[in-house]
Amino acid sequence: MIDLGILGDPAFVAVQCLNGLTQAMFLFLIASGLTLIFGVLGVLNFAHGSLYMLGAYLSYTIASLFVGRPSAFWVALVLGSLGVALAGGLIEAVFLRPVYRREELDQLLVTYALVLIIGDVVKFAWGPDNRSISRPAILAGSVLIGGRDFPTYNLVVIALGPLVAAALWLLLTRTQFGRLIRAAASDREMVGVVGADVSRLFTGVFVLGAWLGGLGGGLAAPVGAIYPGMDVEVIAESFIVVVVGGMGSLTGTLLGSIIIGQLNAFGILFFPRFALLFVYVLMVVVLVVRPWGLLGKPHTR
Amino acid sequence: MVLARRTAVATAATALLAVPLGLPKFYLLLATEILIMGLFAMAFNLLLGYGGMVSFGHAAFYGVGAYTCGLLLKKADVPFAVSFLAAPVVAAAVALVFGLLCIRLTRIYFSMLTLAFSQIVWAIAFKWYSLTGGDNGLIGIPVPSALADPRALYLFTVAIVVLVGGLLWRLVNAPFGRTLLAVRENAERAEFVGIHVRRVQLAAFVISGGVSGLAGALFSLFSRGAFPDYAYWTKSAEVLLMTLLGGPYVFLGPALGAAILIALNSIVTSFTEYWPVVLGAVLLMLIYVFPGGVTRFFLVGPTAPARAPGEPR
Numbered sequence: 001m002i003d004l005g006i007l008g009d010p011a012f013v014a015v016q017c018l019n020g021l022t023q024a025m026f027l028f029l030i031a032s033g034l035t036l037i038f039g040v041l042g043v044l045n046f047a048h049g050s051l052y053m054l055g056a057y058l059s060y061t062i063a064s065l066f067v068g069r070p071s072a073f074w075v076a077l078v079l080g081s082l083g084v085a086l087a088g089g090l091i092e093a094v095f096l097r098p099v100y101r102r103e104e105l106d107q108l109l110v111t112y113a114l115v116l117i118i119g120d121v122v123k124f125a126w127g128p129d130n131r132s133i134s135r136p137a138i139l140a141g142s143v144l145i146g147g148r149d150f151p152t153y154n155l156v157v158i159a160l161g162p163l164v165a166a167a168l169w170l171l172l173t174r175t176q177f178g179r180l181i182r183a184a185a186s187d188r189e190m191v192g193v194v195g196a197d198v199s200r201l202f203t204g205v206f207v208l209g210a211w212l213g214g215l216g217g218g219l220a221a222p223v224g225a226i227y228p229g230m231d232v233e234v235i236a237e238s239f240i241v242v243v244v245g246g247m248g249s250l251t252g253t254l255l256g257s258i259i260i261g262q263l264n265a266f267g268i269l270f271f272p273r274f275a276l277l278f279v280y281v282l283m284v285v286v287l288v289v290r291p292w293g294l295l296g297k298p299h300t301r
Numbered sequence: 302m303v304l305a306r307r308t309a310v311a312t313a314a315t316a317l318l319a320v321p322l323g324l325p326k327f328y329l330l331l332a333t334e335i336l337i338m339g340l341f342a343m344a345f346n347l348l349l350g351y352g353g354m355v356s357f358g359h360a361a362f363y364g365v366g367a368y369t370c371g372l373l374l375k376k377a378d379v380p381f382a383v384s385f386l387a388a389p390v391v392a393a394a395v396a397l398v399f400g401l402l403c404i405r406l407t408r409i410y411f412s413m414l415t416l417a418f419s420q421i422v423w424a425i426a427f428k429w430y431s432l433t434g435g436d437n438g439l440i441g442i443p444v445p446s447a448l449a450d451p452r453a454l455y456l457f458t459v460a461i462v463v464l465v466g467g468l469l470w471r472l473v474n475a476p477f478g479r480t481l482l483a484v485r486e487n488a489e490r491a492e493f494v495g496i497h498v499r500r501v502q503l504a505a506f507v508i509s510g511g512v513s514g515l516a517g518a519l520f521s522l523f524s525r526g527a528f529p530d531y532a533y534w535t536k537s538a539e540v541l542l543m544t545l546l547g548g549p550y551v552f553l554g555p556a557l558g559a560a561i562l563i564a565l566n567s568i569v570t571s572f573t574e575y576w577p578v579v580l581g582a583v584l585l586m587l588i589y590v591f592p593g594g595v596t597r598f599f600l601v602g603p604t605a606p607a608r609a610p611g612e613p614r
Contacts, residue, residue, distance in 0.1 A: 044409060099588065104409070105355060106588055109545065112538065113588070116581035124575065236420070236534065243413050276424040283417040288402050291410045 011146025016265050018145070022154040022223065024261025025161030029216030030234060031241040031253045032168065033209030039185040039248030040205045042104070043096060046111040049235030050118035051210050055084045055217025056226045057122055060131050073136035073222070081214035088210020092203050100202075115231065123228045131226040157219055164212070165254050172250070181205060185248060240283045246296020255294060318459050326451055330523075333455045335563050336462045337519045339556030342543045343469055344512035349541070350549030351473055352505045353485030354404075357412045357537050358419030359513055361399070362392040364426060364532025366514025367521035368433060371442045376432075381445045385518055392514020393507050395422075400506035404499055416534060423532040438528035442521055458519055465512060470552060472508070481505055542580075546587055548594020557596060 034048045059073075059080035066072035091114060099106050134140070139153040172178035180201050184191045192198040224230075237260065245256025260279055267275035292298040321332035341363055348354045366388040373384035399418045406414055426433045433439055448454045472478055480501050483491045488498050521527045530536060539562075547558025562580075569579045591598040 095585070102588075102592070105545070106592070109542075109584055109588055112542075113581040113584035116577040116584070120575045120578035120581070232535070239413070239416070243417075247409070273428050274424070276428060277421060280417050280420040280424060284402075284414065284421065287406065287410060287414040287417060291406050291414075 011148045014145055015148050015150055016269060017262065018150055018154065018158065020261040020263075020265030021158045021161075021258065022261075023264060024257040025157050026216050026220045026223075027234075027237060027241050027260060028161050028254055028257035029164065029219065030213045031238040031245075031257055032165070032250060033212035033216075034238050035242050035245070035248055035250065035253045036181070036212075037206055037209040038242070040181055040188075041096070041100075041202055042188070043107045043111065044104075045209070046108065046235060047091070047114040047118060048209070048213050048238065049231035049233070050115050050122075051084050051088060051213035052217040052220075052234055053122060053226075053228075053231040054087060054118060055080055055214030056221040056230070057126050057131070057217075058083045058214070059218035059221050060126075060133050060226055063133050070137050073133065076133070077215070077218040080218045081211050084214025084217070085207045085211035088213075089203055089207045091210070092206035096206070097199070097202075115235075119228060119231055122231075126228075128228060133221045133226070135222040153222060157223075160219070161254075161257075164215075165250070168250060177201075177204065237279070240279050242293075243283055244286045244293060246293025249293065249295045249297070252293050252295030314463075318463075321455060322452060329451050329455055331563065331567055333451070333458050333523055334520075335556075335560045336455075336458050337516050337523060338540070338543065338559040338563060340462045340465060340519070341513055341516035342540050342547070342555030342559045343466060343552070344509045344516060345540045346544050346549050346555040347469065347473070347481075347505055347509045347512075349544055350555075351478060351481050351485065352502060352509075354502065354506070355408075355412045355541075356403075356415040356509075357534065357541075358399075358415030358417070359509075359540055360532045360534065360536035361415075361419035361422040362396055362510040362513035363517035363520075363536065363540075364419075364422055364527070364529075365395050366392040366517030367527040367531050368426060368439065368517075369514070370518035371439045371521045371527040372432070374444075375439060375442050385522075388518030388521075389511040389515040392517065393511030395514075396507045396510025397503070400503050400510070404502045404506060416537070419532060419534060419537060423529055423534070426527075426532055427529040433527075433529070436529060438526050440526045442525045442527070444522050444525055448522060454522065458523075461515070461519060465515060466556075469512065473552065477501070477504070542584065546583070546594060548596035548598075550593055551596040551600065554594055554596040558594065561595065 030048060030052045033051075034045055037043055037045050037048070059076040061076075062079050063072045063076035066075055095110050095114065096107065099110055135151070135153045139151075139156055142149040142151045143155060144150075170178075172182055180191060180196055183196075184198065184201055184205075188198065191201070241256040241260050242253060243256075244259060245252030245254070259282070263278050263282065264275065267278045271278070286293060321329045324332075341359075345356070345359050348356055348359075369391040370384050370388040373379040373387055374381065377384075379387075399415070403411055403414045403418070427436055429435065444454075448457055473481075480491070480496055483494075484496060484498050484501050491501075492498050517527075517531060520531070543558040543562050544555040545558070546561060547556065548554035551557075562583075565579070565583070566576060569576050573579075587594070
């Protein structure tokens with residue numbers, strides 16, 4: 001049942017590997033927002049998958065307004081992700097701010113309630129049918145890799161992931177906002193004591209995290225279908241990424257995304273029936289052996 | 302005095318449980334479902350409310366119970382009593398294995414590991430077509446003729462739920478329950494006074510898992526099937542919501558939460574397909590208006606402190 005013959009075809013392996021990397025970059029975009037929010041706010045945001053879904057649907061609608069113009073996709077991506085960032089700011093200010101002092105479970109419940117509400121709002125606004133966006137004209141072609149076609153768009157996505165990671169790293173290490181974020185991640189109360197506006201910082205971090213999620217959704221829209229229910233699917237995967245990489249660690253999240261992406265890409269090839277199982281087994285193994293994740297730090301809080 | 306009060310409570314409870322027998326079939330089925338999910342929620346709350354352990358993966362045990370009972374009845378022709386009782390035993394055994402690894406972790410890490418384990422159970426149920434029927438589920442479980450009538454199944458469910466619920470009540474009021482509370486409040490101090498913390502937590506985990514499996518078996522009889530959804534993480538979220546809605550502070554709170562959620566679901570879905578948005582709104586109300594659950598709001602009042610000392614959390 002395991003067909004090892006395909007491993008003899010290097011071009012096929014390369015393409016499959018690139019497919020895994022493409023998926024890894026979408027996962028990274030959403031999981032980096034998730035881990036940032038968890039690291040600073042201490043909130044496990046169940047609604048992050050919903051923000052991703054919202055990004056995809058907003059991009060779809062905006063792109064259909066500019067249909068025919070070459071810039072339609074890019075305008076949709078920028079405006080769509082900004083719309084999600086705005087929604088994130090509202091969510092933080094209206095729903096999360098009143099419950100920071102409450103138990104973790106209450107915060108979790110708020111974000112879960114938002115999953116239910118956003119899911120239905122999306123279904124109401126866009127209907128239950130699948131939607132799709134076409135790739136931007138300039139990237140619509142494909143590249144030959146060892147005689148096999150690989151979409152140019154996916155290559156650009158693979159390149160974009162590390163760029164976003166680098167930009168985030170620069171933001172975190174080279175700017176005042178970044179320094180505050182890192183300070184708050186290690187000791188929230190102290191940041192308040194030394195006079196920083198913690199409330200604004202929290203909103204800023206949530207907006208940034210939501211923007212990353214929305215960007216991921218917008219970028220993923222031309223690759224897969226856009227459908228109600230994609231939120232619940234993607235949130236389970238991004239939890240695995242964050243747990244495997246280490247909660248609160250950005251490099252860990254990048255590593256976790258790549259591992260999960262590859263595991264999915266090759267697992268489905270060799271064990272089509274049990275590929276689903278692998279990622280959860282990996283999650284169990286990591287939690288048992290190294291609960292704080294591959295690159296996380298133990299005993300952070 | 303105590304005897305008189307107990308008699309009154311028992312009479313009232315019996316009367317309440319007898320009401321559905323006189324109602325149309327629709328309400329009888331609804332009441333059966335509420336009792337089963339109520340038992341599941343009470344089992345879950347042994348861990349959440351009394352043990353302070355937030356499991357995101359209790360659907361695993363519920364699912365294992367449903368599939369155990371269903372598979373033994375359908376594929377192995379095992380006698381009903383054996384099949385039914387095997388469900389909690391197998392679920393407890395699975396809980397023992399998962400629990401040994403889970404209780405080593407705390408807080409969010411504990412929750413995440415329970416989630417990962419339950420997703421493994423779900424993936425197996427979802428993909429092992431030859432055994433479980435895969436995503437079609439295990440359908441047409443042969444229910445013994447004595448339980449084929451909805452009234453008979455309701456009475457059977459009442460008997461099981463009252464019996465096992467009573468045992469759980471005894472358990473939380475026995476020294477074991479008090480020890481579990483002590484561990485929840487301060488594990489380090491409990492350790493100092495000589496309590497074997499992990500053993501107590503593991504025992505709670507196994508009992509909770511076993512009773513969840515029993516609830517799953519009851520539901521497999523009720524629906525005459527077992528489906529992968531029974532073990533999916535959204536089922537775990539459902540039981541968590543029921544528990545929090547009713548209130549983990551009161552023994553019967555989770556069962557009340559189950560009743561509210563199931564009744565509301567049945568009413569809302571008869572008007573609209575947008576049940577999730579209603580549920581979401583109910584949850585937000587729970588958080589901002591009724592923190593601590595419905596039972597806390599009505600028993601203690603809205604202005605009470607978040608947690609009274611010496612009370613189950």
